[in-house]
Amino acid sequence: MSEIESITIIGGRGKDGEPEPVERIDLQMGNVASIVGPTGSGKTTFINDIEMFADCDTPSMRRVLINGERPPREFRNDPSKNPIALITQHTTFLSDLPVGEFLEAHATVRAASGKHPDDMIERTIEFANELTGEPVGLDVRMTELSGGQTRALLIADATVICDTPIVLLDEVENAGIDRTRCLELLRRQRKVFIFVTHDPRIALLSDFRIVIAEGRVMKILGTNEAERELATKVSRLDDVLSRLRDKLRVGQALSGNELEGTLA
Amino acid sequence: MKIAICSGPPTTGKTSVLRHAIRKLIDKGERCAFLKIDVQFAEEDEQLAAEFGIPTRKVYSGELCPDHCSVMVLGDAIQWADENDCSILLVETAGLCLRCAPYVDGGLGICVLEATSGMNLPLKVGPMLSLADVTVVTKGDLVSQAEREVFRARIQDVAPMTQIREANALYGIGIDPLVEAILETPDAHDDLLLRGSPPVGTCTICVGKREVGWQAHFGVVRALDNQNFYRGQ
Ligand SMILES: Nc1ncnc2c1ncn2[C@@H]1O[C@H](COP(=O)(O)OP(=O)(O)OP(=O)(O)O)[C@@H](O)[C@H]1O
Ligand SMILES: Nc1nc2c(ncn2[C@@H]2O[C@H](COP(=O)(O)OP(=O)(O)O)[C@@H](O)[C@H]2O)c(=O)[nH]1
Ligand SMILES: [Mg+2]
Ligand SMILES: [Mg+2]
Ligand SMILES: [Zn+2]
Numbered sequence: 001m002s003e004i005e006s007i008t009i010i011g012g013r014g015k016d017g018e019p020e021p022v023e024r025i026d027l028q029m030g031n032v033a034s035i036v037g038p039t040g041s042g043k044t045t046f047i048n049d050i051e052m053f054a055d056c057d058t059p060s061m062r063r064v065l066i067n068g069e070r071p072p073r074e075f076r077n078d079p080s081k082n083p084i085a086l087i088t089q090h091t092t093f094l095s096d097l098p099v100g101e102f103l104e105a106h107a108t109v110r111a112a113s114g115k116h117p118d119d120m121i122e123r124t125i126e127f128a129n130e131l132t133g134e135p136v137g138l139d140v141r142m143t144e145l146s147g148g149q150t151r152a153l154l155i156a157d158a159t160v161i162c163d164t165p166i167v168l169l170d171e172v173e174n175a176g177i178d179r180t181r182c183l184e185l186l187r188r189q190r191k192v193f194i195f196v197t198h199d200p201r202i203a204l205l206s207d208f209r210i211v212i213a214e215g216r217v218m219k220i221l222g223t224n225e226a227e228r229e230l231a232t233k234v235s236r237l238d239d240v241l242s243r244l245r246d247k248l249r250v251g252q253a254l255s256g257n258e259l260e261g262t263l264a
Numbered sequence: 265m266k267i268a269i270c271s272g273p274p275t276t277g278k279t280s281v282l283r284h285a286i287r288k289l290i291d292k293g294e295r296c297a298f299l300k301i302d303v304q305f306a307e308e309d310e311q312l313a314a315e316f317g318i319p320t321r322k323v324y325s326g327e328l329c330p331d332h333c334s335v336m337v338l339g340d341a342i343q344w345a346d347e348n349d350c351s352i353l354l355v356e357t358a359g360l361c362l363r364c365a366p367y368v369d370g371g372l373g374i375c376v377l378e379a380t381s382g383m384n385l386p387l388k389v390g391p392m393l394s395l396a397d398v399t400v401v402t403k404g405d406l407v408s409q410a411e412r413e414v415f416r417a418r419i420q421d422v423a424p425m426t427q428i429r430e431a432n433a434l435y436g437i438g439i440d441p442l443v444e445a446i447l448e449t450p451d452a453h454d455d456l457l458l459r460g461s462p463p464v465g466t467c468t469i470c471v472g473k474r475e476v477g478w479q480a481h482f483g484v485v486r487a488l489d490n491q492n493f494y495r496g497q
Binding site: 048051052054057058059073076077079085086087088090093094095096097102105106108109110154157158161162 | 380382383405406407408409410411413414415416417418427428429430435436437438439440441
């Protein structure tokens with residue numbers, strides 16, 4: 001298949017077997033969407049369906065199209081051709097390989113022509129270490145990484161090594177990583193991003209929100225003008241809270257007027 | 265009749281995979297028979313019989329390697345499935361002996377591995393993996409996409425010819441390619457041959473002589489101070 005231009009999700013049915021109100025979702029290259037909904041509503045299921053190129057063969061009976069067509073099987077059977085990177089909710093690795101060896105193996109698996117694995121591994125580690133306070137080293141075993149380091153490495157791996165046109169992220173905010181920096185680094189790239197999120201900042205940053213309840217996509221909300229304005233304030237507020245969090249983390253005492261002026 | 269033999273370490277999801285495959289095969293109008301070979305305990309035969317009403321059986325291999333046991337009983341099993349008017353015989357073996365593989369030429373060999381089992385597992389399971397036509401990787405839902413992909417590459421290194429198919433055997437996602445492979449398998453001919461060579465089995469202890477001391481044994485033996493040597497009867 002040539003350039004990826006769009007991805008389409010054809011609605012299926014919810015947990016109770018009832019059809020989904022939203023019958024079709026089309027995402028174009030450059031779109032950022034977030035998936036919102038209560039815990040247990042089926043957000044992870046939705047992006048897993050996308051990652052598996054569901055074809056009426058998952059419990060939700062959804063179908064995924066790429067450029068309006070049924071994707072070729074090689075997308076699933078040959079990782080080097082897979083246009084999707086998924087950053088799962090997992091905060092632990094089961095693999096006991098050293099980080100460097102693992103990344104090298106993954107870089108080889110994903111290697112698109114013309115990329116140099118050595119350089120890729122360096123850049124992946126650099127990227128990961130921009131997101132986490134505790135640097136990840138190449139010789140550490142994957143199983144020894146903390147939850148935050150694991151997520152940082154997965155995000156870096158997806159961005160640098162996979163470097164796919166479609167990126168799915170399951171609750172990046174729960175990762176103990178630098179969210180602001182993460183969003184900044186990610187949004188530099190023109191891709192389809194789909195964020196599963198409970199975080200107002202991430203939700204308002206996207207072009208639209210896919211609302212899920214009881215396993216069904218209920219509606220799609222475009223981010224409106226008022227929300228966009230609100231988004232800048234929410235980001236500011238969020239930055240203030242992040243700074244507070246950082247101060248607490250490094251053992252500082254707070255002054256009592258830390259929030260002065262920010263809530264205006 | 266078509267034969268598909270499924271092997272893999274314990275709890276990797278063999279029964280779960282076969283259960284979904286059987287459902288889909290029945291939907292397509294196939295008549296399945298199921299044989300389980302295990303060392304000392306199994307209840308898959310009862311479960312699948314209750315679930316689908318298909319003919320099922322089990323054998324306990326006891327002190328025999330389950331894969332050797334499979335070689336011994338497969339002829340009878342094919343006859344049994346035939347008498348029950350079945351179109352497909354599915355065999356699940358415990359796959360505990362990492363030197364053997366139960367697959368036969370003329371039948372489909374399916375290895376089931378779990379994505380959670382560590383990156384070195386493919387190096388450890390031997391012919392069970394390297395001789396399989398299809399390798400189903402289960403439990404991908406429990407690991408990251410990156411780990412799944414590296415695990416997959418490790419399998420392909422060991423078994424360049426095997427077709428790797430990822431499946432979630434809890435929900436039966438990704439089972440269709442396996443069902444297709446089963447349906448594409450030609451009907452088995454009469455003179456089936458075990459695929460690959462079984463390991464050497466020349467040891468008199470293996471065949472049941474329990475006396476202690478090399479003096480009681482023959483074939484390739486070994487004394488404390490010596491390397492292996494040959495002793496005739
Ligand atoms: N369309 C559907 N059809 C059938 N089952 C579904 C559907 N959607 C979700 N489920 C089931 O609902 C359960 C919860 O779904 P999921 O884990 O995707 O929720 P979530 O929104 O990601 O929750 P959390 O916010 O806690 O991560 C799962 O067992 C899943 O299989
Ligand atoms: N999460 C998850 N669990 C699985 C999957 N496949 C199998 N299991 C579980 O693994 C356990 C063992 O499965 P079973 O089919 O009995 O394995 P067998 O011993 O190889 O026949 C069961 O509890 C299954 O529900 C999978 O793809 N994902
Ligand atoms: Mg979830
Ligand atoms: Mg079993
Ligand atoms: Zn054996």
